Amino acid sequence: MRIAEIFYSFQGEGSLVGVPSVFVRTSGCNLRCSWCDTPYTSWNPEGDDWTLERILGAVDIYPARHVVVTGGEPMIAREIVDLTHGLRQHGRHITIETAGTVFEPVECDLMSISPKLANSTPQGEWAGRHERLRIQPETLHRLMTAYQHQLKFVIAQPDDVAEVLELVRALAADASKVILMPEGVEAGVLRDRSVWLAEICKREGFRFSPRLHVELYGNRRGT
Numbered sequence: 051m052r053i054a055e056i057f058y059s060f061q062g063e064g065s066l067v068g069v070p071s072v073f074v075r076t077s078g079c080n081l082r083c084s085w086c087d088t089p090y091t092s093w094n095p096e097g098d099d100w101t102l103e104r105i106l107g108a109v110d111i112y113p114a115r116h117v118v119v120t121g122g123e124p125m126i127a128r129e130i131v132d133l134t135h136g137l138r139q140h141g142r143h144i145t146i147e148t149a150g151t152v153f154e155p156v157e158c159d160l161m162s163i164s165p166k167l168a169n170s171t172p173q174g175e176w177a178g179r180h181e182r183l184r185i186q187p188e189t190l191h192r193l194m195t196a197y198q199h200q201l202k203f204v205i206a207q208p209d210d211v212a213e214v215l216e217l218v219r220a221l222a223a224d225a226s227k228v229i230l231m232p233e234g235v236e237a238g239v240l241r242d243r244s245v246w247l248a249e250i251c252k253r254e255g256f257r258f259s260p261r262l263h264v265e266l267y268g269n270r271r272g273t
């Protein structure tokens with residue numbers, strides 16, 4: 051399995067924000083978000099092939115029970131099912147961070163699904179493929195039915211919320227599991243966007259999420 055990095059930090063987003071966690075970041079993605087904050091797993095994928103034993107050994111170094119399997123898109127990684135079974139055997143709480151375009155029968159305690167809105171579509175040769183793939187209603191429904199989940203949306207401007215409302219309605223999603231998060235990789239931008247986004251969350255009954263890792267460490271790898 052191609053791994054970009056394994057590191058120990060805090061969960062920075064979503065319902066487990068602030069929980070010390072080991073991050074296993076796979077390399078490779080089937081989407082190309084214009085604002086991707088991990089281009090070294092998508093636009094310019096980096097990393098080496100690791101065996102499962104090596105990955106589990108690297109996770110075991112750290113004192114956390116929580117493991118976040120992220121990417122890139124971890125659900126397209128070869129051996130993702132075996133990796134999650136291995137983590138389960140090691141007694142870990144498993145969060146998977148996914149865009150929700152692929153289903154695999156993984157072991158998972160929290161399926162953190164982040165469907166990509168129109169604000170993510172890039173210009174250029176990837177535009178058509180990204181736009182076709184980014185929302186897969188049947189796959190989203192299947193993931194939501196099979197796993198404890200959260201639906202986490204990246205919001206760049208207030209108008210983005212209309213697309214969220216439409217999708218939440220189409221999926222009959224529980225509003226308490228919907229989390230809105232400001233787009234941005236600079237603390238100042240996040241703060242400005244958080245002000246109006248928090249009001250939208252109050253209005254719609256959605257949860258607000260900061261990006262704690264960016265606030266604490268800036269936009270740096272390994273955090």
Ligand code: SF4
Pocket residue numbers: 079080081082083085086087088089091092121122123149166
């Ligand atoms: S789905 Fe995630 S990793 Fe893939 S391009 Fe979008 S932000 Fe980057």
